[in-house]
Amino acid sequence: MADNLKIALAQLNLTVGDVRANRQRILETTQRARDEQCAMAVFTELALTGYPPEDLLLRPDFIDASQAAFTRLLTELPPDIAVVLGYPLPIDDVRLANAVSLLRNGRVEATYRKSCLPNYSVFDEKRYFTSGSEPCVVQCRGRKIGLTVCEDIWRDGPVETAVAMGAEVVININASPFHIDRIPERQKIVSEKARTSGVPIIYANQVGGQDELIFDGASFVVDAGGNVTQRAEQFEEKLEIVELTGDRRSTPVPGKVFTEHSLEESVYRALTLGVRDYIDKNGFPGAVVGLSGGIDSALTLAIAADALGPERVQAVLMPSRYTADMSLEDAASQTRALGVRQHTIPIQPVFESFLSALDPVFQGRPVDTTEENIQARCRGLVLMALSNKFGHIVLTTGNKSEMAVGYATLYGDMAGGFAVIKDVPKTLVYGLVRLRNTHSQVIPQRIIERPPSAELAPDQQDADSLPPYDELDPILAMYVEQDWSPERIVELGYDEKVVHKVVDLVDRNEYKRRQAPPGIRITARAFGRDRRYPITSGYRPLMWR
Secondary structure, three states, X not given: OOOOEEEEEEEOOOOOOOHHHHHHHHHHHHHHHHHOOOOXXXXXXXXXXXXXXXXXXXXXXXXXXXXXXXXXHHHHOOOOOEEEEEEEEEOOOOOEEEEEEEEEOOEEEEEEEOOOOOOOOOOOHHHOEOOOOOOOEEEEOOEEEEEEEHHHHHOOOHHHHHHHOOOOEEEEEEOOEOOOOHHHHHHHHHHHHHHHHXXXXXXXXXXXXXXXXXXEEOOEEEOOOOOEEEEOOEOOOEEEEEEEOOOOOOOEOOOOEOOOOOHHHHHHHHHHHHHHHHHHHOOOOOEEEEOOOOHHHHHHHHHHHHHHOHHHEEXXXXXXXXXXXHHHHHHHHHHHHHOOEEEEOOOHHHHHHHHHHHHHHHOOOOOOHHHHHHHHHHHHXXXXXXXXXXXXXXXXXXXXXHHHHOOOOOOOOOOOOEEOOOOOOHHHHHHHHHHHHHHOXXXXXXXXXXXXXXXXXXXXXXHHOOOOHHHHXXXXXXXXXXXXXXXXXXXXXXXXHHHHHHHHHHHHOHHHHHOOOOEOOOOOOOEOOOEOOOOOOOOOOHHHO
């Protein structure tokens, strides 16, 4: 019987495009794995370039830089440890492969080209890569190990072929983005694949934020029966040590299985990680948030303070003539609880100046939403001025429900650099606020209990313009995330006029969403990368034809 085999899964937060820094992290992590007496270190999909590199892959100079980093890394890696590394591999002057190679003692011993290229949802790999077709089985201290990449585990063929070639264990390297319920979905697929193929599977996933995408890590191991024997933490870097027994079956030795977070906890951690990485990786010194005394900006400010530390966050109160005293009191109370810097800049003088300038043109016309939007745009101007002067990025505060129906002002509350809760439905906003307050009471209870309002007109409430959120959000989920027809939604018992109004608002406001800043994806169908809807379209659902 051979000795047990120790494998290190490198669940790292790497930066897209920074091949020098990524190379250094890979080298340092390999040395740590060797110090832990591991025979193999496993890195995630396209670890050298970061994932997804998108159109950087179309630049010859970037491919040259990636190749140079790969060549140098090959000479720097410590001896006597095998390294499984994902990187883009040039096939010829035009084509690339999404590859994984086994590196050892300064040599590339074997290479596998990803066979199944995803081209759905947020994935666009056929734009960049050519599929491979040959399986790859490598050896490490007498074990035969099959190498696969991400989507290969979700399809029939690659794993089965590797096992047919003698693989006793399959390693699957990943860059699998987070969304709600993603971990159970992954584990179901991988567990079933292990059961049907009859071998353990080691699933290594990256962690970190990359623009809209969040990678949650949660790397795990399943045995040949499909049972999860080990799982790393979510949303944290980790060098996870996996041990296989020395017998013929190479059974995983049970390790720590970290409990999956609740829905609200996992979303809050994803949002916090996304804000931190977007701001830090792009070199912003901090963030500025317009704080209204409402629940959306309250949640955004809490996430920003948790992500960056309160010393890097500025909150700006911008009262108008319609701002209630309680809104200012609650906003100020939250800034004190979080310890963030607060500025109060009334917009009334600026608003009146705009009205005065526009009066010759507007004369004789009634007050309407135009005046409401001017107030929102005054606030956007203030926030962007602070951003320009101090270099802080403006975090917008609109939620998914509002973005879906266009309940937002272009160049007003939509003005900013990053939309923290852009993919968070309003009903989930309340759940996240309650969760945050269980850790420490930083958001006043009155903010949670008050009816939501934009406070841009006398006695204004969201309910004046929109259906109740507990009715609106399910309709939006069915229409936007599941592509259900209005007729099907009505058949479930929803009011036909309400469905008509909601669907019409969603379709008519695509032009606004195209101009919104990028925001963190936490559902399986976010606006932007996931849902690509034409702005100009003559199609209307059959219900209204």
